[in-house]
Amino acid sequence: MDLSFILNELGEERENYFNAISPPIMQSSNFSFKDVEALRGAMNDEFESSLYSRGQNPTLTILRKKLAALDGAEDALLFSSGISAISVPILSLLKSGDHIIAVDNLYSWTIKLFKDFLPKFGITTTFIDGTVFENFGQAATPQTRLIYLESPNTFCYELQDIRKVTDFAKSRGIITMIDNSYCSPLYQQPISMGVDLVAQSATKYIGGHSDVVAGVLTGSKAVLKKIFDHEFMNTGPALSPHSAWLLLRGLRTLPLRLQRSFESTRIITEWLASHPAVQDVIWPFSPKFNQADLVSQQMQGCGGLFSLILKHSSFSKIERFCNSLKHILLAVSWGGHESLVVPAIASFSEDEYSADNDHHQLIRMYIGLEDPQYLIADIKQALEK
Structure with missing residues (x-):
């Protein structure tokens, strides 16, 4: 059909x-x-x-x-x-x-x-x-x-x-x-x-x-x-x-919104992957994704949800980065017109944080419908903080 x-x-x-x-x-x-x-x-x-x-x-x-x-x-x-x-x-x-x-x-x-x-x-x-x-x-x-x-x-x-x-x-x-x-x-x-x-x-x-x-x-x-x-x-x-x-x-408008989010996320994740303050970017359509063969077998694309890990990550560093974002909003969910961020540390206290646990270091971002360069500028200034 x-x-x-x-x-x-x-x-x-x-x-x-x-x-x-x-x-x-x-x-x-x-x-x-x-x-x-x-x-x-x-x-x-x-x-x-x-x-x-x-x-x-x-x-x-x-x-x-x-x-x-x-x-x-x-x-x-x-x-x-x-x-x-x-x-x-x-x-x-x-x-x-x-x-x-x-x-x-x-x-x-x-x-x-x-x-x-x-x-x-x-x-x-x-x-x-x-x-x-x-x-x-x-x-x-x-x-x-x-x-x-x-x-x-x-x-x-x-x-x-x-x-x-x-x-x-x-x-x-x-x-x-x-x-x-x-x-x-x-x-x-x-x-x-x-x-x-x-x-x-x-x-x-x-x-x-x-x-x-x-x-x-x-x-x-x-x-x-x-x-x-x-x-x-x-x-x-x-x-x-x-x-x-x-x-x-x-x-x-579902096809148009998904396509826009997908294309913007590709631009932003490529930029993040080359940034000296970023240790890892996890997104199914990233060139280094560890299940790339299964992605190509099962998925025709994806939207704008990905996670990143900062270099020399710490509880305070993650918090400072997320708090410094001006246009990407701290909020749960995804799929809307607006870009969002939620760190894993939002669900537990600093006493529970472990630098050895990669999941604790994850910062989830959703890329909405804004201009990708507008969002890159916001992420860039937050990383510099």
Whole structure:
């Protein structure tokens, strides 16, 4: 299906809303029906019906079709946050006694989900170095029901061999799930590599304007309907119609924004790699990236998220650099128009800092839509401090 058709036309039955170019925000909690039979049909299948906006809504339906098509999936389910798009399906598909294999260095709230929340329900997790394929087989047990990937992850940018992992999982009857937030559907299509469920934070590149929090899950219609009919409807993580409309707006410019961010990041990372104050730059499309072959095999590109390590790094030096930036903002998340920075030391105190731990030295930067030379000038003056 053509990308331009998906972004600009798919699901947009304009004759149903006065031929408006922009879809309407169906800001309604409930919907009426012409007779009892029609109402009964909607009540029996809320997954495919707009009955009550805790479930589906016409504005969400347009977005749902587009996001499913972008991922090459049968269907999509929309959530009020990225972490709910991860936690709800796991709660739906796993039960007490089940086991998860998860890769190291995940998104922080996903780690908390696996370490602190799921054990309350008798679900255990083994964390492995996902860059070594053999670790998956060694960690698997008869109780393993899910393999959870994040490729690349979003501080160290470690990749997993998605096709190898899914082939292994299918041979054991294990479900596979991936957080694809880093790449977006434009630059990586995990379903084509055999992944069962693809989650992403739509807050990031899909929204693109730092004004909406949302999540999306794509996969088979049968599995998504199972998740929707029980755990989704019982926990109530529905996306609002207004948030769905903001994501529809963001989708229109997704290819342009990703391309701009990618090109600017290439310029800035090349400049940083040659700077005497910088020890290392970690970005999947950097010439020295240690998994370059896997990048070319799985990814068609990536956005503007990378990490750097300063030479002779220290807690105070990292803090001083980040505090000295004038135009690159200290903030979490990424994917918007604005460039951001967040150091690993923001999550712990100076007493906990170890100069021998490379992860402690990481400074994550996101390059937005500003002129790259404007950002280089800001980074340069901060490095000189």
